[in-house]
Amino acid sequence: MGQTLEDLGWRPFFSAQISEDDGAGCHPARVMAVHRGNIAVAGAGAMRLIPPYVADASVPEDRPTVGDWLLVDEVTLEVRRVLQRENLFKRQAPGTDKKTQLIAANVDTLFIVASCNKDFSTARLERYLVLAQEVGVQPVVILTKTDLTDTPDIFVAAVRDLRPGLLIEAVNGRDPVSVARLATWCGRGQTVALVGSSGVGKSTLVNSLRGSDGIMTQAIRKGDDTGRHTTTVREMHRLAGGGWLLDTPGMRELQLTDAGSGIAEIFDDFVESAEHCRFSNCTHEVEPGCAVRAAIADGRLSAARLDRWRRLTSEEIYNKASPTERRALHRIATRVSTKKK
Numbered sequence: 001m002g003q004t005l006e007d008l009g010w011r012p013f014f015s016a017q018i019s020e021d022d023g024a025g026c027h028p029a030r031v032m033a034v035h036r037g038n039i040a041v042a043g044a045g046a047m048r049l050i051p052p053y054v055a056d057a058s059v060p061e062d063r064p065t066v067g068d069w070l071l072v073d074e075v076t077l078e079v080r081r082v083l084q085r086e087n088l089f090k091r092q093a094p095g096t097d098k099k100t101q102l103i104a105a106n107v108d109t110l111f112i113v114a115s116c117n118k119d120f121s122t123a124r125l126e127r128y129l130v131l132a133q134e135v136g137v138q139p140v141v142i143l144t145k146t147d148l149t150d151t152p153d154i155f156v157a158a159v160r161d162l163r164p165g166l167l168i169e170a171v172n173g174r175d176p177v178s179v180a181r182l183a184t185w186c187g188r189g190q191t192v193a194l195v196g197s198s199g200v201g202k203s204t205l206v207n208s209l210r211g212s213d214g215i216m217t218q219a220i221r222k223g224d225d226t227g228r229h230t231t232t233v234r235e236m237h238r239l240a241g242g243g244w245l246l247d248t249p250g251m252r253e254l255q256l257t258d259a260g261s262g263i264a265e266i267f268d269d270f271v272e273s274a275e276h277c278r279f280s281n282c283t284h285e286v287e288p289g290c291a292v293r294a295a296i297a298d299g300r301l302s303a304a305r306l307d308r309w310r311r312l313t314s315e316e317i318y319n320k321a322s323p324t325e326r327r328a329l330h331r332i333a334t335r336v337s338t339k340k341k
């Protein structure tokens with residue numbers, strides 16, 4: 001195939017992690033797909049299926065996920081170690097044990113997809129921006145279905161208001177010429193991932209970006225002879241421009257977890273304002289001397305954003321809570337709503 005490590009996204013951040021001791025008998029390879037019993041890795045040589053185990057893995061984060069760079073033993077094909085990641089998408093499995101699931105690693109750009117129609121929601125976009133912030137990945141908001149509105153500028157302006165300097169592209173996802181403007185982030189060795197709610201046009205975008213399907217994914221499928229449905233694996237798709245796309249159901253369903261610092265950064269104006277409230281535990285609802293309500297009253301802060309900030313903050317508390325704490329939160333929530341009646 002004549003593929004180089006650079007084509008796969010290899011760069012100084014990773015090569016700097018290889019020491020002379022590592023040198024002999026092992027080589028770097030990137031995880032192109034994760035199946036139930038093995039992982040597909042690609043390096044300077046051919047794609048191979050290898051066991052997913054790492055000898056001294058103790059926490060889930062030590063295990064390889066799609067997008068990871070590994071040092072693989074040339075003879076035994078064992079994974080010696082997972083190289084330090086530029087970033088990592090993960091989530092807590094639903095249920096009580098809250099096991100950590102790794103979704104994807106080493107993503108350069110997160111496409112946050114929204115459509116120019118009634119489904120458009122800045123609150124949702126804000127959640128994804130928090131996620132990008134938390135993971136440490138560059139977000140680009142992609143507004144789709146520009147062909148279905150006479151006023152795409154209104155949508156673009158609404159997104160621009162969320163955060164100064166935010167990268168925004170408005171496209172008709174079905175038109176390859178229009179989608180071509182996303183090429184900047186999809187070039188050789190670049191990795192992009194995609195989030196956005198159902199129906200906004202992610203698959204359409206993916207199809208336009210992929211052009212004719214990559215040889216990579218076909219090679220992986222051939223090795224996966226169980227005929228398993230593709231949604232059970234996580235894999236990278238080759239893009240026409242030489243980049244890589246991570247599009248998995250897990251990626252699409254990502255929720256905010258441990259997003260505390262991300263929320264604080266996006267709502268830094270609220271956090272700062274709240275420091276001037278008379279009471280440190282001010283809920284900014286009824287308390288006297290509330291600096292946040294004062295700022296809203298004189299137009300420095302927006303009431304709609306206060307609402308979103310509250311929702312994100314309370315959701316974060318809920319996500320971090322243990323099952324017992326969650327039950328307690330439920331009780332409090334029900335008590336509050338009955339009191340209001």
Ligand SMILES: Nc1nc2c(ncn2[C@@H]2O[C@H](COP(=O)(O)OP(=O)(O)OP(=O)(O)O)[C@@H](O)[C@H]2O)c(=O)[nH]1
Nearest residue numbers: 144145146171172173174198199200201202203204
């Ligand atoms: N007119 C127009 N239609 C679009 C555009 N993008 C997507 N669509 C249509 O919108 C519908 C939903 O698009 P999908 O690409 O399936 O949306 P999705 O985000 O992948 O949805 P899920 O698979 O549910 O996550 C399809 O009928 C697409 O043809 C666009 O830019 N313009």
Ligand SMILES: [Zn+2]
Nearest residue numbers: 277282284290
């Ligand atoms: Zn207050």
